[in-house]
Amino acid sequence: MSRSLTLSTHASITDIPAAEWDGFGDGNPFTSHRFLAALEASGSVGRGTGWQPLHLSVSDGESILGVAPLYAKSHSQGEYIFDHAWAEAFQRAGGSYYPKLQCAVPFTPATGARLLSHDPQARQALLAGMTQVAGRGGASGVHVTFCTEEEAALGEEAGFLPRITQQFHWLNREYGSYDDFLGALSSRKRKAIRKERARAQAFGGRITHLTGDDLKPAHWDAFWDFYQDTGSRKWGSPYLTREFFDCIHQTMRDDILLVLAEDDGTPIAGALNFLGPDAVYGRYWGCVEDHAFLHFELCYHQAIDHAIAHGLARVEAGAQGEHKLARGYEPVPIHSLHWVQDEGFLRALADYLDRERDAMGQEIEALADWTPFRKGAVS
Known part of the structure; x- marks a missing residue:
């Protein structure tokens, strides 16, 4: 009834x-x-x-x-x-x-x-x-x-x-490591990704994963600069306010993965991801320095690394982007x-x-x- x-x-x-x-x-x-x-x-x-x-x-x-x-x-x-x-x-x-x-x-x-x-x-x-x-x-x-x-x-x-x-999503087929994932690719594509990652990681600094209490206000100051640069080029003006990042720091930092590239301790690029029970959701990227393939490394490869390490089923890397196909993301x-x-x-x-x-x-x-x-x- x-x-x-x-x-x-x-x-x-x-x-x-x-x-x-x-x-x-x-x-x-x-x-x-x-x-x-x-x-x-x-x-x-x-x-x-x-x-x-x-x-x-x-x-x-x-x-x-x-x-x-x-x-x-x-x-x-x-x-x-x-x-x-x-x-x-x-x-x-x-x-x-x-x-x-x-x-x-x-x-x-x-x-x-x-x-x-x-x-x-x-x-x-x-x-x-x-x-x-x-x-x-x-x-x-x-x-x-x-x-x-x-x-x-x-x-x-x-x-x-x-x-x-x-869209293009990366699907985790119970890979035990990134090398396991690469093993599912053709030899030519596998070599291309390894070469791409090596070039990206040779930018001269280090890449860190930050979540929970490891996230500090200074990280959000840096990411705001990245976000403004990307937003002004893609949308004319950013959708989110600076206060939004303060709010999610207070209430959602355990649901966030910030992949940060630093040069001599100074953040130069970052990719903001949110974490769900079974997925990594890539949302925003930005930089203040251009380095070959660093965008692909921070947004796509590092997200895959995290998903494999934590047994997550997929990576959703946002809208559009046929370039994701070559990096193992599927339609x-x-x-x-x-x-x-x-x-x-x-x-x-x-x-x-x-x-x-x-x-x-x-x-x-x-x-x-x-x-x-x-x-x-x-x-």
């Missing part, structure tokens, strides 16, 4: 107790209360950013049964599953694409659960609730990005349109869900996404042929 459930919206993650929110999670650092709270407390999201928190909870009148990170968006920046062309087409047709609702983790192209609940009915209610909130608030639609495959199937049943894009499908109120535009999107899925499947299959693995070494 179905129950009567109540949907609520929350203008801040702090409206929901951390213990309740995290009780529905699976350990993913990005959907944790502390990560989302850091975004809000630091001003990285909220007024003036185009990411206005509107988190959802569903309850049975006595207790919360599920939650979802939700934002009202006035642009399509910082999402990594792109809908800019949709926005332009919708507006050319005379519609208003913004505001829209985004069920996502801001600025974070990492797969994870978005419908945080142990209750199937509550997850269905969260999806239905998003469309209701869109209708009441005048949003053009709802977009659930970087969700799980299971959630994609649930959303399709609820009338959302599924979309498949792709994997990424799932999202989309729904718009305008029925004509919804039909047009459905037709587009049907064709895109076919093309994406062919692209993933073709990219898989370019991985550096020996024939028969992986399945």
